[in-house]
Amino acid sequence: MKPMSTKPAAAESDQALRLEQFLPYRLNVVGFLASRALGRIYGARFGIDIPQWRVIAQLGEFGRLTSRDIGELAQMHKTKVSRAVGELSTRGFVSRAANRADRRETFIALTPAGTRLYAQIAPLALAFQQRWIAGISGEEMRVFERVLSVLTERGRHLAGGSGDGQS
Amino acid sequence: MKPMSTKPAAAESDQALRLEQFLPYRLNVVGFLASRALGRIYGARFGIDIPQWRVIAQLGEFGRLTSRDIGELAQMHKTKVSRAVGELSTRGFVSRAANRADRRETFIALTPAGTRLYAQIAPLALAFQQRWIAGISGEEMRVFERVLSVLTERGRHLAGGSGDGQS
DNA sequence: GTCAATTAGTTGCAGATGAAACCAATGTCA
């Protein structure tokens, strides 16, 4: 890292833009790091990617869901849900069962193998989170999470969000 | 959103996993929202995407940089830098000049048109950030940013990071 | 009851992305 500055075009306004302090940039970087770190943990160990993990997590938490519900709960585009569920289904981790009351939608649920997988991954995920926030005081984390909630909620509406879509 | 719970497979351990409270998930969502909102602002208005914006921001801040420096400063994979610089170059916003001292690397800098573009976008970006954090107290933001820094730094090392790469 | 509008979910397609291969230039070490 040798900046090699010659003509800093910024710094004329009262408040200059510095990318490494710019909030959208920082949030995007930390979000990317989170995904990458977590993805490596159970990606290499279980052959699961992030969308698949989210599907499994929601099913492990709520039991039985439609694809639409999964998308809404896990903030995933419906095509991503469709593909993740398809892959998990062919691998035998989830089952699909038509809803007889509304035959457009399908109930997705964990199979026994899927439940075992969830029982393996969930503790790892929680342990990872613990290791990540170790040493940060409870009060600081409370403030952090409160602000994070505000930013998330506001971010959903700030630029006219359509609703879903996720990396 | 109708969870339709039947058999909540979780909640057996002393600490159940709830995805909407899971930090990596939350950070990834807010990061995505940040990118999307910001990307729409100057994407629709200037035809610039996020990687290109990051390149311009760094050049506007530091003046003249090699592609390698841009990648390190802006946390971008070198192929992404290469493509962003290539596109910005053909559009006349940046110039490339070989370094005569080390002819492997190339100096990238904003052209006059690029500087004008930066002068237009930077205030918009700052205003967007202000609108986003409006109403949050200074003390809360200080705590938030401090924790964010810790999480970012730790996230870089937690799962054996290679260094670059970015969405 | 019928037809238009809506919804759940899948698929085709075009663009974005990163790993790996690659090229040219520089550094290193004998």
Add this chain to the structure above:
DNA sequence: TGACATTGGTTTCATCTGCAACTAATTGAC
């Protein structure tokens, strides 16, 4: 000096992603 490793940067290729179009089923208006 001469081999070999390293580095800056580009390109190829396989994959992922989301938009748009599509099918099938349901709802609503009349």
